[in-house]
Amino acid sequence: MRIIFSVSFLVLILWTAIMLSTQSKPIETGKQPLVWTSDDNPLRKEQIDLFNKLHPDLSLKLDPVNQGMEKVIVQSLAGVGPDLIDCRDAAQLSAYVDSGIAWDVTDQLKASGINLESDAWKCMLPMTTRNGRDYAVPTNSAVNAIWINKATFEEEGVPIPTGPLTWEEFIKVAERMTKRDAKGKPIRFGFLMDWWNWPHFFFGFGGRVYNEDGTKCTIDSEESIAALTFMHDLVYKYKVCPSAVDEASMSSAGGWGSGTINLFGSGRGAMALGGRWWLANLRQIPDLNLSAIESPYAKERLFSRAGRTTIINSASPRRELALKFLIYLASPEYANLVNDQADGIAAFKKYTEGSRFDTNPKYPNEDYNAVWRDATEFAYGNPDSPFVNSARVQRIIDKAIDLVRIDAQSPRVALTNAAKEINLAIKENLAERPDLAKKYKEVTGAESP
Amino acid sequence: MKGTRKRHELTVALAFLAPNLIGFGVFTCFPVLYSFFASLSNWNLQNPNQTSFVGFRNYAVLLQDPQFWTYLINTGYFFLGLPFAIMGSLWLAILLNRKLSLGTAYRTLLYIPSFTSGVAIMILWKSLYNPDYGPINETLRHFIDFIGLNGQITPPQWLSSTKNVFGLEIDKPGINPTQFGIGARDALIYMGIWTAIGGNNMLLYLAALTNVPEELVEATQIDGASRWQSFLHVIWPTLAPTTFFIVIMSIIGGMQGGFEQAKVMTNGGPAGTTTTVAYHIYTKAFEEFQVGYASAIAWVLFAIVFGLSLFTWKFGNRAGENG
Amino acid sequence: MKDSIGKRFAIYALLTALSLLTLAPFVWMVATSLKPLGEVESSQLLPKLAQPDNYPQVFKQINFARYYANSIFVAAWVTFLTCLTSSMAAYAFARRIWPGRDLVFKLYLATLMIPGVVTMIPNFALMVKLGLLDSYAGLIIPASFSAFGTFLLRQFMLTIPMALDEAAMIDGATPWQIFWNVAMPAARGGLIALAVFTFMGNYGSFFWPLILIKSEGLRTLPIGLMYFDTMYGRATHLLMAASVMSIIPPALLFILLQKHLVRGIQLGAVKG
CATH class of the missing domain: 3.40.190.10 (Periplasmic binding protein-like II)
Known part of the structure; x- marks a missing residue:
């Protein structure tokens, strides 16, 4: 036993010498x-x-x-x-x-x-x-726009959209492009989107997370509720998007939805909401014939950044x-x-x-x-509120979106709860930070939301 | 005479302890004390200049926070897999303890999940659990077809479902019958059992089985004892220290666990159902920058683990003495 | 113990089934590592056309060999130091009787229960103070003092009678000799297990190297794997190819130590 330890020690010393000597020179001289x-x-x-x-x-x-x-x-x-x-x-x-x-x-x-x-x-x-x-x-x-996989449209004999569409027109196209087998198992979706892209829908519907000066959370506005209801409908009413549950299991660790990119790249979606940066992945897939159009919007021509x-x-x-x-x-x-x-x-x-x-x-x-x-x-891009920690807000909103995505709560209930929770977080934060409380009072004249 | 003997023993013990003890003091005790003082402050990474001593306020806030209790329940839920994982390991170890010609090969195969880096395993399982295209549900659908229940039952939605076998409420402590089913937490438990069953615990049992006197086992069997009886009276007591060790380590690991899974697989979701206390600490400290508060959570967690271990220790030692 | 043929057959069948269950995800992993990116999300297990080029691609895109060497090197040092310091401490706890022993041991155990996230910030600051940032030493030293290992080996050393130590002492053996000749052989199975655990645990460790290492030449495998999983999407096929390759060294180590483990099992039974 003692021999094993001694020999291991000598080997490790020798190995260390090798590892250190083969280390690439950290900085070339003069740089x-x-x-x-x-x-x-x-x-x-x-x-x-x-x-x-x-x-x-x-x-x-x-x-x-x-x-x-x-x-x-x-x-x-x-x-x-x-x-x-x-x-x-x-x-x-x-x-x-x-x-x-x-x-x-x-x-x-x-x-x-x-x-x-x-x-x-x-x-x-x-x-x-x-x-x-x-x-x-x-x-x-x-910025987000709509990716189009041309081959899928040619396969279905549906004309490839070339200009901006309204959401109503878009859904019609997406419904035509969605294909299921006899058992109802999806073969191809008309539309792929990531739920973490909720701001894209919210902004387009006129919804915002905070009011102008960031003193109050307004994510329970009618506009926001309409936007989230629309996202929910894409999945549960029009059934043109992957059932929400798939989306969760496909999106990547960092929440950047590369699962959606790969899904789109493999022809499982006719259209997808995404950025030009998708090309970093999509260029690696041969024979992909793509196009893109501006994203539809409901009320305001805004796309999330x-x-x-x-x-x-x-x-x-x-x-x-x-x-x-x-x-x-x-x-x-x-x-x-x-x-x-x-x-x-x-x-x-x-x-x-x-x-x-x-x-x-x-x-x-x-x-x-x-x-x-x-x-x-x-x-x-929605400006953040100086009065609350944004990671905390992000988590509260993510939870609300999750609950709607899995159909466990209605958009109205989920967003109302979220707004309440965020406003409470603002209040807590103000109690913790006198400097912010002072600033808050200067802006609003009130102690807390 | 007795005094010098004692002093001598102490010197010897200290000499042997020294290397570990010094490293320990520097890399564990110092940070731990540091974190305790942090837990009594409102230290926030975002504005460290306003740091002040707040006494036990963090602890008071924490104990009233329903989120903390929800995450504690989540953490406890993952213990459901523990008995299966431990008994499975023991059972496998007993199977493999025979002189099988392919023993080495089986042992290696079963140990493979422990070779693989955790992150790779998690990414792998995330794909396996895909509700529509993943091989698990693909297989389940074939099985449902086969037993002729097509249309009546559907495979679980795994990582995207908040359901659980107790019907626990999503967002607060409590029960909600609509939540009854199989969901993300269960998916993580199965993955945990799969990873652990042929892993380190099995190896520990195998090593411990070398101390089981074979003559004694044979003797009891000659006496007409059934295999189960000889297991109960000879093998199980000999393995008691090992079982005790595995149980304690599993409790400690389990209470601190769930961090990597949450970070890599679920982001703590859906709707916070896979957020454990450890992940909660991480988000509070490194995403919301409330290091003081996060340290307080860590110390409460520590107190809970300590209490549980103490309980197991008392209970386990008694069981050991009886054997 | 001799089993009947039928029984042996049953055991083999059972073990084979369990091994297959364990292996299935890895079959999927290897299959994916051979797919082109476009087929990664497909429910077909096998690629339409195998693309073994994914493997050389991994080496082409990142300095995989260096990361490999770093991971093994760091894990080897940590394993060596952990085994040495833990067995010495375990000896003090299991085979020597001294005042305050149980109290110190309980304190040791208590520290196991401290969640790692909390000690990270002070530990990092310590590394900076000691000048160990961005160095092998910074990866190795903090990981080399294990309460876990001490606990584990103590349990093993407790399984043999104290009479052996006393006999050796009467023969004039020093504590150092008793440690090597009596306590260590008793802990043999435990030592091998500890070595395997420590190696695996450290080989896959992610968070500490992530924040400690800056130089490209010091990166370990898990950090290297991140290259294929970024905000610009995941190159799942390359990630899987790299993961398959990263399993090989610990697998080899295990197969190597496996022999010792088996022998330990055989010898241990006789000596006990």
């Missing part, structure tokens, strides 16, 4: 390191390579985190956060700004000639700017160098790469105009790029 926390995927690698090529004196590396902010929070608390950090929504930016992690780069951007207000897509501003100060540059932009922005860690000793990356994000070289990769679309409007974007010579079949650009004009 300054920069660390970017973003998701680990092939698109990111190309974007980093291009940056390093344009800046031979810098060495940008990826620190992977695919979902959530826990890594950044923990590292930043310990004073060793990355230099550059991605934000996925307005609430994340607020969290970074409030905790002092995000660096105010308003003056630096101005000096570099970057004007987010006029150049970036309007929908991205809630993710870059707080109280008139800029903290981030948008990395890409994304996705996309990311990047902030600089204010505690980073290299934050001046990190600025070069933000400037890179606003450059045409980067924008063209994003457009080519279909990593959403470029976040600056001017880089999506012209024939290079409309018909990319590398992908001549993709003749629908203009649809995404034009829809981005009407993209909208």
